[in-house]
Amino acid sequence: MEENLELLTTESRNQLSITIDTASPLDILRIMNNQDQLVALAVKEVLPEIEAAVQFVFESFQKGGRLIYVGAGTSGRLGVLDAVECPPTFSTDPEMVQGIIAGGEGAFLKAVEGAEDQPEFGVADLKEVGLTENDTVIGIAASGRTPYVIGALRYARSIGAKTVALSCNKDAAISKEADQSIEVIVGPEVLTGSTRLKAGTAHKMILNMISTSSMILLGKAYENLMVDVHVSNEKLKERAIGIIRKITGASYEIAAETLEKADLQVKTAIVMIKTETTKQEAEQLLSKANGYVKKAIQN
Known part of the structure; x- marks a missing residue:
């Protein structure tokens, strides 16, 4: 040995x-x-x-x-x-x-x-x-x-x-x-x-x-941003809001409000803002796009 x-x-x-x-x-x-x-x-x-x-x-x-x-x-x-x-x-x-x-x-x-x-x-x-x-x-x-x-x-x-x-x-x-x-x-x-x-x-x-x-x-990134981050604490919530703002150009208030409406799902919030849709409609778009945010927005 x-x-x-x-x-x-x-x-x-x-x-x-x-x-x-x-x-x-x-x-x-x-x-x-x-x-x-x-x-x-x-x-x-x-x-x-x-x-x-x-x-x-x-x-x-x-x-x-x-x-x-x-x-x-x-x-x-x-x-x-x-x-x-x-x-x-x-x-x-x-x-x-x-x-x-x-x-x-x-x-x-x-x-x-x-x-x-x-x-x-x-x-x-x-x-x-x-x-x-x-x-x-x-x-x-x-x-x-x-x-x-x-x-x-x-x-x-x-x-x-x-x-x-x-x-x-x-x-x-x-x-x-x-x-x-x-x-x-x-x-x-x-x-x-x-x-x-x-x-x-x-x-x-x-x-x-x-x-x-x-x-x-698997579609868990948009450019180099973590769009599927799990919002489990205040630090991650602030990060999520920042990610949403970078992608959508929305104000802090709109990003935070939409994140809440999306049940803290970052992908859903992004699609909601970019496509001006409801949570349910955004989820459907994401489902059809197999979870890829860019494809959901384009579709």
Whole structure:
């Protein structure tokens, strides 16, 4: 096992951070910052693979399926983080994007030792959420060799769900278990093997790209504005009013009043103002346009 680990890029020593233990605080930060700048460039190299994953997810959503992230430790937490941010940002049902972490929800706050070493646990967790062939499963493992993730991906493929393997090593073991692999090579970490650093940053970027791109394709954006934001507090209400004003040119009073009439649905309020229609008529226009605000207004 140790020999295998030493072959992984994520376990290699970074020659540019060898002196980090005797460096000043500022020099430590400079070393880390210089390494972090390499992450976005590494992500750029795998954009075609990320695009394939986005297509899987978009097609799943169109069929009423879900996006399900599966991972252990930091990888699992990143999946959960991306999933829980989708409902407030895009007004999605919490079931639509889910994050599953080895060891259960409690593992998000406190590590559950050994949970990631059991492939059958990955199978059981996907069965628990009722995985179907309409879903897309993204297995996340910086090392690319986590048994829990391998078990989950194998099960997902066996029932016909689309699968994506996200890792930070070439020829990763999980890549062999998925329809599409994304191997983002960020190089050795500043602290050897601490994949919550560059690897974690790369994975967070990619997960954000996948979920956000899929939601945009579903019509949850107008230009670069979040028109499906869930208005659940005063800050988000003010943001919603601002979005409505930017798109329609309406006064603050009109935007706020229409948002209330639209039952706090930003899309509906925008269409109401732009087409001078009632809430019911605006909803019908949006329905005919499959939720795309521009198409609803044009129609």
